[in-house]
Amino acid sequence: MESSPRIDPSIAFEIDRLATAVAKDPRSKDFLPLADEYIKAGMWQEAAAVLEDGLKAYPGFVTAMAALGRVYNQLGQPVKSKAILEDVVRQRPDNLRAHRVLAKLYHAEGQADLALRSCGAILAANPSDEEALAIKRRVIGTSDDLPPANRGKTRAGAHIRPATGKVAQVGKRSESVSHSTATSPVLSPEQTAEPPSLKHAATIARLEGWLRTIHAQRRIDPDRS
Numbered sequence: 001m002e003s004s005p006r007i008d009p010s011i012a013f014e015i016d017r018l019a020t021a022v023a024k025d026p027r028s029k030d031f032l033p034l035a036d037e038y039i040k041a042g043m044w045q046e047a048a049a050v051l052e053d054g055l056k057a058y059p060g061f062v063t064a065m066a067a068l069g070r071v072y073n074q075l076g077q078p079v080k081s082k083a084i085l086e087d088v089v090r091q092r093p094d095n096l097r098a099h100r101v102l103a104k105l106y107h108a109e110g111q112a113d114l115a116l117r118s119c120g121a122i123l124a125a126n127p128s129d130e131e132a133l134a135i136k137r138r139v140i141g142t143s144d145d146l147p148p149a150n151r152g153k154t155r156a157g158a159h160i161r162p163a164t165g166k167v168a169q170v171g172k173r174s175e176s177v178s179h180s181t182a183t184s185p186v187l188s189p190e191q192t193a194e195p196p197s198l199k200h201a202a203t204i205a206r207l208e209g210w211l212r213t214i215h216a217q218r219r220i221d222p223d224r225s
Helices: 009-024 031-040 044-057 062-074 078-091 096-109 112-125 130-139 168-183 196-220
Strands: none
Touching (some): 096 112
């Protein structure tokens, strides 16, 4: 057995008050606010029953019809919902609540033209309506949900080459390497010779050898000096 929904005390009070008024006078238009209270409480079956009874007394009551169409949609009865809401927009083309539900139903059924028509009615009244814009993008097959200011942007500093689709930064390193190679100066033979430190060491070694030779000769012939 399903547990009854937990109802806010203020909503419960209004439901009791309005239900009492409708019970006393079946032709009372309090059936519509009573249905609204049921909707607030998530009591969709009760809302549907109240609206159906009220529309028997007031057939063609567009506001009540729109409410019943939305309730049927919540109850998972899209055929009934669509039939009622289409009747609503025939009588009141500017009923945005009806168009909002119809846009979703049409899109679910693959009726792109009708979905776009309902989205157009909503966007004519509010061009920035996010829900209608999202449905419109899905209908026309556009997955880009970014704001216009952010579209076409890539990561900072990266630019897409039209021909290859590659990021231009990828080639920067190789280009810089080839550039540095191409511009490196050609060394002269003198610049490619041994560094000065090696030349000095060789000179010192030759001098030391020469001095050792002189000292050796002096020890052999002391008078030769």
